[in-house]
Amino acid sequence: MMIENIEKNTTTQTSMHLPVMESFYTIQGEGFYQGHAAYFIRLGGCDVGCVWCDVKDSWDIDAHPKFSIDQIVAKALEEVGGDPKNIIAVITGGEPLMHPLDALTDALHQVGFQTNIETSGAHPLSGHFDWICLSPKKFKFALPDVIQAANELKVIIFNKSDFAWAEKYAAEVNPACKLYIQPEWSKRAEMLPLMIDYVKSNPQWEICLQIHKYMDIP
Ligand SMILES: C[S@@+](CC[C@H](N)C(=O)[O-])C[C@H]1O[C@@H](n2cnc3c(N)ncnc32)[C@H](O)[C@@H]1O
Numbered sequence: 001m002m003i004e005n006i007e008k009n010t011t012t013q014t015s016m017h018l019p020v021m022e023s024f025y026t027i028q029g030e031g032f033y034q035g036h037a038a039y040f041i042r043l044g045g046c047d048v049g050c051v052w053c054d055v056k057d058s059w060d061i062d063a064h065p066k067f068s069i070d071q072i073v074a075k076a077l078e079e080v081g082g083d084p085k086n087i088i089a090v091i092t093g094g095e096p097l098m099h100p101l102d103a104l105t106d107a108l109h110q111v112g113f114q115t116n117i118e119t120s121g122a123h124p125l126s127g128h129f130d131w132i133c134l135s136p137k138k139f140k141f142a143l144p145d146v147i148q149a150a151n152e153l154k155v156i157i158f159n160k161s162d163f164a165w166a167e168k169y170a171a172e173v174n175p176a177c178k179l180y181i182q183p184e185w186s187k188r189a190e191m192l193p194l195m196i197d198y199v200k201s202n203p204q205w206e207i208c209l210q211i212h213k214y215m216d217i218p
């Protein structure tokens with residue numbers, strides 16, 4: 001690579017700023033990595049508009065302070081105690097794919113984090129991820145490149161019609177993709193009995209609960 005290109009890339013990487021709503025070290029409460037130590041970076045901005053979204057304060061892209069990649073990664077390293085071995089960095093939001101994520105994921109990898117993403121798939125894929133959780137939404141459809149790349153499909157069950165909707169996506173993901181159904185939090189008492197019956201009849205699916213909410217942690 002020519003020297004000016006190296007300089008350009010370095011400048012782009014260090015000068016890029018992303019809106020961060022919050023970041024916190026916790027336990028992954030959902031999906032394949034449920035129960036694992038995880039550092040969450042919640043980027044601001046979402047244009048999907050799920051009526052039941054549990055983090056609506058994230059939607060306004062301008063409501064959150066912007067930080068450089070270096071600042072975000074330095075804070076992550078400090079908050080996990082300096083050694084990211086076996087710790088997943090989860091990029092979430094908001095809708096994280098509204099932002100270019102190559103520089104952030106490369107910088108997290110460089111210091112030793114595994115990189116995972118939580119996404120609705122409604123924006124083009126960027127970043128280098130070790131694990132992609134796709135949670136598609138009726139409010140803004142997932143794009144084909146994210147559907148193809150997904151390692152896990154996590155469909156939120158808000159009403160009975162969501163089982164058939166989940167199967168539409170299951171038919172489109174790659175064969176190795178893990179399949180999860182997760183109750184919408186306020187509907188969990190009503191939906192869980194249906195979900196239990198569904199998984200007993202369709203054992204390729206697994207039930208996923210937001211275990212962090214039961215543990216009362218972020
Ligand atoms: C807040 S979203 C942020 C990432 C991305 N915008 C997305 O929707 O995948 C993180 C995860 O929480 C799920 N989620 C949001 N609100 C929920 C609720 N009320 N009950 C259950 N899951 C919810 C989403 O489907 C997604 O899998």
Ligand SMILES: Nc1nc2[nH]cc(C(=O)O)c2c(=O)[nH]1
Nearest residue numbers: 027028029030092118212218
């Ligand atoms: N503990 C914990 N696990 C999570 N898994 C996905 C989350 C998200 O909001 O993206 C989340 C979250 O907010 N907290």
Ligand code: SF4
Nearest residue numbers: 046048049050053094
């Ligand atoms: S896509 Fe994710 S962040 Fe956006 S409204 Fe839906 S659940 Fe909330």
Ligand SMILES: [Mg+2]
Nearest residue numbers: 054055092218
């Ligand atoms: Mg959450």
